[in-house]
Amino acid sequence: MLAEAFAKDDPLYQHILPDETTRLRVLNIFFHRYIEMLYPYSDLLTTSTNYEAVALVFHSERQTGTLIANLNYTKQIGLAIIKCLPICRMIGVRGFFRGLSILRSMSSLWLSMFGDQKYLHLDMLAVQERYRGQGYVSKIMKPLLAECREKNALCTLETQTPSNLPIYEHYQFRTVKVIPLPNSTLEQYCMACAPDSAE
Secondary structure (H helix, E strand, C coil): CHHHHHHHHCHHHHHHCCCHHHHHHHHHHHHHHHHHHHHHHEEEEECCCCCCEEEEEEEHHHCCCCHHHHHHHHHHHHHHHHHCHHHHHHHHHHHHHHHHHHHHHCCCHHHHHHCCCCEEEEEEEEECHHHCCCCHHHHHHHHHHHHHHHHCCEEEEEECCHHHHHHHHHCCCEEEEEEECCCCCCEEEEEEECCCCCC
8 A cells, every 4th residue: 555655646756766557566565675674663553454544653762773773773774675676677776776876865864863862753654545635644643643742752754745744734743854856856855743742
């Protein structure tokens, strides 16, 4: 479901993979490996067993920051990249490394600006097309923001879709940084919501 939603609507993945059919096939592999890599540090949230909306939320406190933890995390990234190598058959080696380079420039490295402050990062959020406009974003956001208040943690996210900004602003997120994608009109909007301002 995540791959379908992002293949259809996300401008970053449209930029990386202009062909829609190839994009869906690549994202099916990529998201499987990405979620597998982040699983020990994240929660996968859904609204029900019908998966009307699905979100991947990274918990900063699960990534302890010790040398061994950092090495293990780096190892997981390396393994995920290796497991994604079959994508080269679809887009070529050059296309694969171009995609990795773009994803790296549009990554979550900006989160380091918060130092040791605890955060929950809304890494991905997708609502199936037939359920959009029916309140399913709220069914993910309200419990997530309640957890942030309970843990006194920031809630963070990024989007490359300008039309998403008012949705997140409704939940008291504010843009704290804008990262332009080189050689493109795309921008990544980095947003944060303080626990005391979360609805």
